[in-house]
Amino acid sequence: MRLRFVRAWLALAPVLLLAGCSGRAPSTLDPAGPGARRVASLWWLLFWISAGVFAVFLVVLVWAVARRHRSGSIRRGDATRFVVVTGAVVPFVILTGVYAVGLRDMSALRAPEHPAAAAAAPGTVTVEVTGHQWWWEVRYPGTAATTANEIHVPVGTPVQVRLTTDDVLHSFWVPQLMPKTDLIAGQVNTTWITAEEPGTYRGMCAEYCGLQHRYMHFVVVAEPRAAFDAWVAHVASPAPSPDTAAEQRGMQVFLQTGCAACHTVRGTPADGTVGPDLTTVGDRWSLGAGAAPNNTGALGGWVANSQQVKPGNAMPPQPVPAEALPDLVAYLRSLK
Ligand code: CUA
Numbered sequence: 001m002r003l004r005f006v007r008a009w010l011a012l013a014p015v016l017l018l019a020g021c022s023g024r025a026p027s028t029l030d031p032a033g034p035g036a037r038r039v040a041s042l043w044w045l046l047f048w049i050s051a052g053v054f055a056v057f058l059v060v061l062v063w064a065v066a067r068r069h070r071s072g073s074i075r076r077g078d079a080t081r082f083v084v085v086t087g088a089v090v091p092f093v094i095l096t097g098v099y100a101v102g103l104r105d106m107s108a109l110r111a112p113e114h115p116a117a118a119a120a121a122p123g124t125v126t127v128e129v130t131g132h133q134w135w136w137e138v139r140y141p142g143t144a145a146t147t148a149n150e151i152h153v154p155v156g157t158p159v160q161v162r163l164t165t166d167d168v169l170h171s172f173w174v175p176q177l178m179p180k181t182d183l184i185a186g187q188v189n190t191t192w193i194t195a196e197e198p199g200t201y202r203g204m205c206a207e208y209c210g211l212q213h214r215y216m217h218f219v220v221v222a223e224p225r226a227a228f229d230a231w232v233a234h235v236a237s238p239a240p241s242p243d244t245a246a247e248q249r250g251m252q253v254f255l256q257t258g259c260a261a262c263h264t265v266r267g268t269p270a271d272g273t274v275g276p277d278l279t280t281v282g283d284r285w286s287l288g289a290g291a292a293p294n295n296t297g298a299l300g301g302w303v304a305n306s307q308q309v310k311p312g313n314a315m316p317p318q319p320v321p322a323e324a325l326p327d328l329v330a331y332l333r334s335l336k
Contacts, residue, residue, distance in 0.1 A: 026175040026202035033177040033194045038105050045101065049094060060086075109179065112158035112192040125159045125228075127151055131170035131183040131205070134212040134313065135276055135289040144266065145236040148276035149218040149289045154228040155198045163189045171207035174220050180206045195222030211312035217290030238267025239279045239335050250331025253324045262315070265335060275315060282336035288313065300329045 024030055031037040129151070130137040138147045153159045163172050165183035173180040174193065181191040195201065205216035223231070242248040251268070254260065260270030266279045284294050291310040292298040302309055304325060305317040320328055 024176065024199070026204070028175045028179075031176055032197055032199065032201065034196075035109055035178040035192060035194065036174075036176050038108060039179045042101060042105055046098065049098065053094075109191075112160070112194065125154060125157060126162060127153070127159060128162045129164075129172060129183075131163070131165040131167070131172070131209075131216075132314075133167050133210050134205070134216040134310075136172075136216070136218045137166075137276065138218075140232055140236070143232055143236040145232050146264075146266075146277040147235050147280055148284070149286065150221065150284060151203075151218065152221045152223065152228055152231045153193055153195055154225040155195050155222045157194065157225070159193045161191045161193055163191065168209050169207050170205045170209050170216065172203070173206040174201050174203040176201050177220060182207060193220065195220065198222050198224065212291070212310055215289050215291040215310055217286070219285050235280050239265045241267075242331055242334060244330070244334075246327045246330045247334045248331075249324070250327035250329070253320060253328045254331055257318060257320055257328075259318070259328075278332065278335055280336055282333045296329055296333060299332060300325055303328060303332075 024032075028036060028043065029040055031040045126141055128139040128141055130139075136149050138149070138151050139145065151161075161172070161178075161181075163181055163183045164187065165185050167185070169185075170183040171180045172178075172183060172191065177193050177195055178191055181189050183189065199222055201220040201222065203218040203220055205213055207213075209216065221231075242251050254265070255268065255270060260268075260272055262272040262274035264271050264273060264277045264279065266277070270278075282294075286292065287294050287298055287302050288306065288310040291313075292302060298309075303318050303320060306313055306315045307317060
């Protein structure tokens with residue numbers, strides 16, 4: 001019941017509508033991996049302790065109100081002892097216990113939840129994630145696979161996520177899989193994701209990082225190992241050659257109007273590294289890390305003037321002639 005209530009509220013978030021992701025809301029109380037389950041357990045422990053303390057407080061309050069007209073029935077020494085025990089000793093014991101549990105969880109979260117499984121699994125997966133204002137660069141070391149705002153993982157396998165930032169502090173958070181981990185410049189922080197069930201999990205930036213912190217979303221797609229391997233191989237491949245005449249014209253526009261100075265499309269001369277790698281942009285779940293759906297109309301608007309869609313992002317309006325825009329969009333849509 002309580003979970004359904006929380007989920008119902010979270011489901012109202014417009015970002016969920018935007019994402020078009022079917023499935024569960026990104027609630028920490030609906031864990032789908034060992035890291036998140038540990039955090040949820042700690043949350044429930046704190047909740048029940050708080051509920052218990054509150055209940056005891058209410059009982060004592062009612063008792064005190066009921067006795068308020070009886071005078072002289074409590075000795076001064078008893079009153080002092082009561083205040084010391086309930087005001088200092090009991091809170092000290094409870095808070096120390098909770099602190100110890102928190103320390104245990106923090107140290108457990110630094111390692112994969114199943115070290116033996118991680119050591120035994122052939123080809124344990126590592127993902128490198130770099131935070132940018134305001135998107136996530138995703139690489140799979142040892143392959144050419146580079147994408148943005150989308151991480152695929154094999155289901156049931158501990159995946160090491162290596163995090164750093166290109167600019168300001170960000171925080172990587174997949175509520176159903178892992179607690180928040182900060183991205184700090186000049187440093188690599190490591191966290192672990194183990195998705196126990198296939199599905200698409202919402203992730204977000206959990207540290208205020210500037211104007212578009214709100215649109216710094218990503219998804220984690222957990223799928224069977226074979227599908228994951230196929231996805232990595234696909235993303236690592238060079239972009240397909242344009243099929244149609246419109247796509248071919250669009251590619252020329254892309255290479256000539258300055259897009260290529262900031263974006264890479266592997267297999268073409270475009271090798272810019274300022275913005276996201278666009279080799280598989282046609283496949284992505286959104287534009288602008290959750291700012292717009294990834295469809296023909298939204299993509300046209302984004303290219304023409306993304307500042308209207310996501311003000312402050314690093315991409316200036318593009319001087320693409322109106323008659324060339326449909327070709328450019330057709331080319332970008334074909335990159336999958
Ligand atoms: Cu990145 Cu908030």
